Amino acid sequence: xxxxxxxxxxxxxxxxxxxxxxxxxxxxxxxxxxxxxxxxxxxxxxxxxxxxxxxxxxxxxxxxxxxxxxxxxxxxxxxxxxxxxxxxxxxxxxxxxxxxxxxxxxxxxxxxxxxxxxxxxxxxxxxxxxxxxxxxxxxxxxxxx
Amino acid sequence: xxxxxxxxxxxxxxxxxxxxxxxxxxxxxxxxxxxxxxxxxxxxxxxxxxxxxxxxxxxxxxxxxxxxxxxxxxxxxxxxxxxxxxxxxxxxxxxxxxxxxxxxxxxxxxxxxxxxxxxxxxxxxxxxxxxxxxxxxxxxxxxxxxxxxxxxxxxxxxxxxxxxxxxxxxxxxxxxxxxxxxxxxxxxxxxxxxxxxxxxxxxxxxxxxxxxxxxxxxxxxxxxxxxxxxxxxxxxxxxxxxxxxxxxxxxxxxxxxxxxxxxxxxxxxxxxxxxxxxxxxxxxxxxxxxxxxxxxxxxxxxxxxxxxxxxxxxxxxxxxxxxxxxxxxxxxxxxxxxxxxxxxxxxxxxxxxxxxxxxxx
Amino acid sequence: xxxxxxxxxxxxxxxxxxxxxxxxxxxxxxxxxxxxxxxxxxxxxxxxxxxxxxxxxxxxxxxxxxxxxxxxxxxxxxxxxxxxxxxxxxxxxxxxxxxxxxxxxxxxxxxxxxxxxxxxxxxxxxxxxxxxxxxxxxxxxxxxxxxxxxxxxxxxxxxxxxxxxxxxxxxxxxxxxxxxxxxxxxxxxxxxxxxxxxxxxxxxxxxxxxxxxxxxxxxxxxxxxxxxxxxxxxxxxxxxxxxxxxxxxxxxxxxxxxxxxxxxxxxxxxxxxxxxxxxxxxxxxxxxxxxxxxxxxxxxxxxxxxxxxxxxxxxxx
Numbered sequence: 001x002x003x004x005x006x007x008x009x010x011x012x013x014x015x016x017x018x019x020x021x022x023x024x025x026x027x028x029x030x031x032x033x034x035x036x037x038x039x040x041x042x043x044x045x046x047x048x049x050x051x052x053x054x055x056x057x058x059x060x061x062x063x064x065x066x067x068x069x070x071x072x073x074x075x076x077x078x079x080x081x082x083x084x085x086x087x088x089x090x091x092x093x094x095x096x097x098x099x100x101x102x103x104x105x106x107x108x109x110x111x112x113x114x115x116x117x118x119x120x121x122x123x124x125x126x127x128x129x130x131x132x133x134x135x136x137x138x139x140x141x142x143x144x145x
Numbered sequence: 146x147x148x149x150x151x152x153x154x155x156x157x158x159x160x161x162x163x164x165x166x167x168x169x170x171x172x173x174x175x176x177x178x179x180x181x182x183x184x185x186x187x188x189x190x191x192x193x194x195x196x197x198x199x200x201x202x203x204x205x206x207x208x209x210x211x212x213x214x215x216x217x218x219x220x221x222x223x224x225x226x227x228x229x230x231x232x233x234x235x236x237x238x239x240x241x242x243x244x245x246x247x248x249x250x251x252x253x254x255x256x257x258x259x260x261x262x263x264x265x266x267x268x269x270x271x272x273x274x275x276x277x278x279x280x281x282x283x284x285x286x287x288x289x290x291x292x293x294x295x296x297x298x299x300x301x302x303x304x305x306x307x308x309x310x311x312x313x314x315x316x317x318x319x320x321x322x323x324x325x326x327x328x329x330x331x332x333x334x335x336x337x338x339x340x341x342x343x344x345x346x347x348x349x350x351x352x353x354x355x356x357x358x359x360x361x362x363x364x365x366x367x368x369x370x371x372x373x374x375x376x377x378x379x380x381x382x383x384x385x386x387x388x389x390x391x392x393x394x395x396x397x398x399x400x401x402x403x404x405x406x407x408x409x410x411x412x413x414x415x416x417x418x419x420x421x422x423x424x425x426x427x428x429x430x431x432x433x434x435x436x437x438x439x440x441x442x443x444x445x446x447x448x449x450x451x452x453x454x455x456x457x458x459x460x461x462x463x464x465x466x467x468x469x470x471x472x473x474x475x476x477x478x479x480x481x482x483x484x485x486x487x488x489x490x491x492x493x494x495x496x497x498x499x500x501x502x503x504x505x506x
Numbered sequence: 507x508x509x510x511x512x513x514x515x516x517x518x519x520x521x522x523x524x525x526x527x528x529x530x531x532x533x534x535x536x537x538x539x540x541x542x543x544x545x546x547x548x549x550x551x552x553x554x555x556x557x558x559x560x561x562x563x564x565x566x567x568x569x570x571x572x573x574x575x576x577x578x579x580x581x582x583x584x585x586x587x588x589x590x591x592x593x594x595x596x597x598x599x600x601x602x603x604x605x606x607x608x609x610x611x612x613x614x615x616x617x618x619x620x621x622x623x624x625x626x627x628x629x630x631x632x633x634x635x636x637x638x639x640x641x642x643x644x645x646x647x648x649x650x651x652x653x654x655x656x657x658x659x660x661x662x663x664x665x666x667x668x669x670x671x672x673x674x675x676x677x678x679x680x681x682x683x684x685x686x687x688x689x690x691x692x693x694x695x696x697x698x699x700x701x702x703x704x705x706x707x708x709x710x711x712x713x714x715x716x717x718x719x720x721x722x723x724x725x726x727x728x729x730x731x732x733x734x735x736x737x738x739x740x741x742x743x744x745x746x747x748x749x750x751x752x753x754x755x756x757x758x759x760x761x762x763x764x765x766x767x768x769x770x771x772x773x774x775x776x777x778x779x780x781x782x783x784x785x786x787x788x789x790x791x792x793x794x795x796x797x798x799x800x801x802x803x804x805x806x807x808x809x810x811x812x813x814x815x816x817x818x819x820x821x822x823x
Contacts, residue, residue, distance in 0.1 A: 055753045056738070059746050073813065082811035089818045090760055090789055090808075097692065097785045098753075099700025106821060124823040137700065137746070178617055179776040181709060195621045198774055199711060208711065209743040286640065289534040289623045355640075384540040386564065387726070388718035390774050393711050404734070404741045417741040420713075424727035475719045475772035476560055477532040477539040 009063040009129055011037045013122075014053065016046045016081075019070035022112030024122075032119040035126040038066070045069065046107075047080025051091040054105055058095075059137065064129035067107040068121075074111065081109070103128055104135060149338035150319035150330030152310075157317075160334040161185045161243070168239035168278075171204055173197045182242070193244050193282055193312065196467060200249040200396035201242045205273045206256065208393075209417040212269065212403070217410045235269065240277040241329075248293050248467035250281045250305030252396025255454075255463050259399060269416070278325045281306040282317075284352050290468030292481045295358040298466055301349035311345040318345040360485035367452060367487045378440040381483050384476045385422075387439040391470035391478070392420035397450070397463050400426075421446050443478075451484055508672045509554050512576070512604065515669045517549050519574040519600050526574035527565060528602075529558040536612055536624045540565075543574075552576075554671075555629055556609045556648060561766045564721035567593045575599055578606040580655065582664035583764040583799025584721040590799075590806060591762070593724060603667030605675040607632050611653040613776065618646055654780075655767040658683040665800065685788045691781065703749065709775040710748040716769035716779050717755055722762045730754060756782040761790045761807040764799035793817045 015021040021042050027034065043049060046069025054065045067088055075081040088107040096102045106125055110118050152160055162185075164170045170185040175192040182201045183189060213233040220226040253274070260270040284291075284300035293299055303309055308326030311318045318341045321327040329335070338345075371377045392398045402419040406412055419426060422443070427436045436442050454463035464480075471479050516526050520543060530541035530551040538557040543549060554576075562575055563584040577585065582603060588594045615624075615637060622639035629635055635646045649657065660681060663674040691699070717723050717731075730738045731751050738754070739747050755769075763783040770780040790796050794807040794817070 051757050052738075052754055055757070056750060059750055059753075079811065082813065083808075085815060085818060086794075086808060086811055087760075089793065089815075090786065091757070092821070093789045093793075094757075094782075094786060096696065097688075097699065097782070098703050098749075099696055099698075101696060106823060108821070121823065128823060137704070137749075176709065177776050178613055179709060181775070198776075207743075209741055211742075287623060288621065289536065380542075380544075383542040384565075386715075386718040388713055388715040388772075390713040390715040390772070393713045394774055402741065406737070406740055406742075415741045417743070423714075423732070425732060469774075471533055473715075473772075473774040475715055475768070477537045479533040479539075482533065 008037045009126075009134055010061060011039065011064040011066060011126060011129055012057045012062045013038045013040045013066040013068065014043050014046070014049045015040055015067075016048075016069040016076075017042050017044050018076035019074070019109075019111045020046075020068035020118075023068075023110040023114050023118045026113060026115030027118040027122075030115050032115060034119050034122050037126050037129070038122055045075065045077050045080035046084035046088075047075070047077065047082075049084060049088070051087050054088075054091055058100055058104065058135065063132075063135045064104045064106075064125065066122075066125055067105075068110045069107075071109040071111055100135065100137075101132055103132060149321070149342060150335040151316050151338035151341050152319060152335055153316040156334040157191075158187060160332065162187065163333055164241055164243075168241050171201060171240065171242045173244045182244075185243075191244075195288055196246045196249070196284070196469075197244075198469075198473070199394055200252060200467070200469070201245050201279075202249070202252055202256075202396055204240060204242055205253065205277055206270060206399065209415055210269065212414045212416055214411070214413045215407075216412075235272055237273050237276050240273070241280065242277060243280045243282075244310075245279055245281045245306075246284060246467065247281050247300065247302040247304070247306065247309070248291075248298055248465035249396045250279050251293075251298050251302065251465040252305070252467075253279065254305040255397040255461070255465070256399050258458050258461075278307045278329065279305065280308045280310060280319075280326070280329060282310045282312065283349055285312065285348065286352060287356050288468060288472065290471035290479075290481075291356065291466060292359050292468060293466035294353070294356045295360055295362055295481065296462045296464050296466045297362070300352040300356070311348055313341055313344055313348070316341075318342065320345075359481040360488045366489050368489055371487055372444075372448070372452070375440065377486075378444045381486065382440045382443040382478070385439050385443055385478050386475055387422050387424070387442070388475065389420035389422050390473050390475065391480075392422055392446070393418060394469040394473055396465055396467055396469075421449070447480065447483060447487075450480075451487075508604070509552070512554050512602070512671050513549050513552055515602055515671060516543070516552060516574065516576070517546065519602060519669070520546060520549065522572070523574040523600055524571035525569070526576070527562045528552045528576040529554065529560070529562075532557075534624060535627045536615065554604060556607075556635070556652075557627070559609045559612070559653075559771060561719075561721055561768045563588070564719065564768070566599065566721075567724050571598075573599050574602065576602045576604060577664050577667070578604055578609070579659065579661040579664050580606075580764070580766050582666050583661065584766060585666055585799075586802055587722065587762060587764050587799040587806075589802060590804060591809075601664070601667045601669070603664030603670045605663040605670070605672050606659075607662065607675065608648050608652045608656040608659070610635060610648070610651050611771070613771075614651040614653070615646065618651060619644055653767050653771065654687065655765060658686070660684065661800075666802075685784060688781065688785050688788055704745055706777045707745055707748040707752060710752070710777055711775060712743070712748060712751055713774065715772040715774060719768040719772040720755070720759070720763075721766060721768070722759055722764065723755070725758075752779060752782060755779075756786060759783050760786045761794075761796060761809075762798055763787055 049067050057065050069081045092102050165185050171182045172185045173180050173192050174183040174189040180192045180197040213231050216230040217227045260267040303322045307323045308321045308329050318338050319330055400419040401416050404415050428434045450464040520526050526543040528541050529538045532539035561581045563581050619639050622641055626638045633648050637644050658679050660677045662677055731754055739750055796807045
């Protein structure tokens with residue numbers, strides 16, 4: 001699996017547009033230092049995240065996946081993150097059964113004002129993934145970017 | 146020089162190891178309860194007792210293969226211009242398939258007419274086919290659902306094989322059929338097979354006698370009124386669940402899809418197996434589907450094998466009677482029973498066979 | 507005899523519906539096959555014995571008529587699950603329930619008799635199977651050749667029916683045994699689990715028999731595994747794609763799989779696909795106390811939510 005910069009691993013982040021993306025933005029505006037392994041995909045709501053997105057990412061070359069949304073009860077669409085919580089918890093428990101370390105997938109709730117907390121989460125998660133190392137499965141990544 | 150060969154059972158592994166030095170040798174291997182063709186290696190458990198779950202057609206006609214790959218490259222001096230680079234890889238190794246069944250080998254002959262005997266042969270198939278030697282093993286007894294004799298085959302049928310083996314008590318009797326087969330018996334560990342010929346012929350005849358034809362072998366007896374009756378197909382195909390197991394496991398099915406898969410600038414053109422039982426089989430780009438129901442699709446399958454292909458190719462039936470479609474069908478749809486109705490077996494489709502289970506024809 | 511009573515009941519039910527789905531003898535003594543009865547003369551073809559392995563309820567959502575259907579205990583769970591999801595109307599079906607003491611696994615029987623063609627098969631005393639092949643006769647115990655689901659069956663009697671053939675049977679298997687194989691599997695180290703699945707899925711040929719046989723998979727013609735737009739899966743036959751297909755199938759069945767075992771039974775390559783779904787079911791039970799296909803009033807857990815989830819704790823890094 002090739003990596004872009006010499007020591008970066010591939011971490012995919014699904015961030016909900018209203019809270020978590022805003023939170024990441026706040027961290028950026030405040031000039032907090034963060035690792036650069038994360039590649040962000042903005043979704044309207046964490047409820048949009050199909051657990052299969054996470055599976056597809058892990059099987060196709062990602063070393064870690066992070067999903068973040070609004071805090072439960074504060075979803076911009078009222079109840080999207082309630083569904084997300086159930087689905088993602090189910091997925092987190094399924095991953096070790098197929099042989100993928102469940103620490104490679106993390107879901108959390110970060111609001112738009114929690115820039116410092118975003119920095120903390122992303123630093124800790126990247127450290128965790130680096131400790132686990134690249135994910136090697138018998139996969140073929142069809143197209144290398 | 147001996148015309149026939151004999152391989153003692155204790156020299157089996159050594160023989161395969163020697164063969165593997167110059168070619169990729171595929172043998173039927175046991176994985177759990179499944180028999181599947183794999184490249185020979187000493188740790189694998191070989192299994193010649195029954196036909197493999199999936200026929201060896203995937204060795205010459207892979208389930209998915211890249212026809213070519215393409216790469217759009219922007220011109221550095223003039224970004225408006227893109228050049229396209231095409232790459233294809235048709236370097237295929239020499240392959241020996243050991244332990245196919247006569248029905249599997251017959252399947253390759255069905256393919257050959259379509260892929261090779263034309264003005265525009267399919268080079269992907271042709272190149273692989275020409276580099277493959279097919280050594281079949283004759284059947285000792287039929288499996289449930291087998292009906293090769295009803296479609297012009299047999300447990301020791303030579304069509305499509307380069308050499309045919311018969312398992313004897315302490316070894317294998319080898320009969321070459323083509324020049325490629327003659328080369329096999331010149332390999333080390335093969336002894337002269339003439340002393341064993343009589344025993345081999347007896348065993349082949351015993352196997353042949355065990356087979357019963359489920360339908361009449363007279364092709365012209367397909368009843369057009371039944372074949373074109375929607376009601377008939379609805380009656381016999383109600384239980385089909387429209388999966389794809391029968392077509393994927395069939396040694397004579399050859400339909401395929403071609404897909405371009407691209408990500409940004411690079412991509413591949415991939416050929417993969419299609420199945421006439423899938424809904425998408427005849428789905429057109431406009432969204433129209435001439436065969437939206439499973440009854441029409443099943444009629445197409447039976448029609449192709451027993452009517453359209455024989456019409457085009459001098460009466461050759463595109464079915465080898467291996468019985469896999471019957472054995473592995475989730476609901477036991479029986480194509481030989483359906484052809485029996487069409488050929489006027491005298492049994493009414495709904496009322497079923499008589500109490501003693503005998504089938505006419 | 508329960509077979510006589512079954513035929514009598516079906517003959518009566520036949521007049522209330524357009525078609526009755528039951529079992530009849532298949533292409534050889536070892537197989538039964540579904541029978542769609544549209545004429546009274548066909549009722550006599552019905553059979554009822556441990557050969558009747560198929561889950562006939564998978565036809566229900568696609569038949570737009572009044573249907574009479576013969577169900578075993580495990581099959582009846584599918585009907586309840588369909589009703590929970592609004593996929594069928596109760597008024598359109600007449601259910602003939604058959605209390606079941608176990609069926610055979612064709613693969614296991616063939617393994618015991620070295621894959622010889624079967625000449626005859628008889629069932630004695632409800633627990634013995636006598637199989638005759640050209641090589642002789644073998645007596646097998648039903649508990650040795652039944653599929654795994656029968657050894658841990660909790661619902662031998664259909665949970666919903668209009669007519670019951672015979673007396674209800676109570677399960678004598680402990681509830682903890684249902685997921686014992688999952689717990690055993692989880693004792694293996696992580697790396698071994700991945701290797702196990704990669705080895706099993708390597709044989710997969712993506713024939714979709716498991717998907718089409720699954721009663722809860724109703725999207726079949728529009729399955730995302732086959733769509734080109736969005737392009738979920740490549741046509742390439744790498745282990746990634748095969749793994750992805752099985753994950754799609756399992757995750758879409760989260761909280762819906764009634765463990766009828768059809769997926770594993772129909773796989774022509776002998777892959778234990780049922781395991782993934784059982785694992786998800788185990789989690790559904792632990793997280794939400796939900797068992798698919800048992801109570802009509804339940805709501806499938808992935809369709810709903812609670813504002814406070816007692817069993818889900820926030821994960822810390």
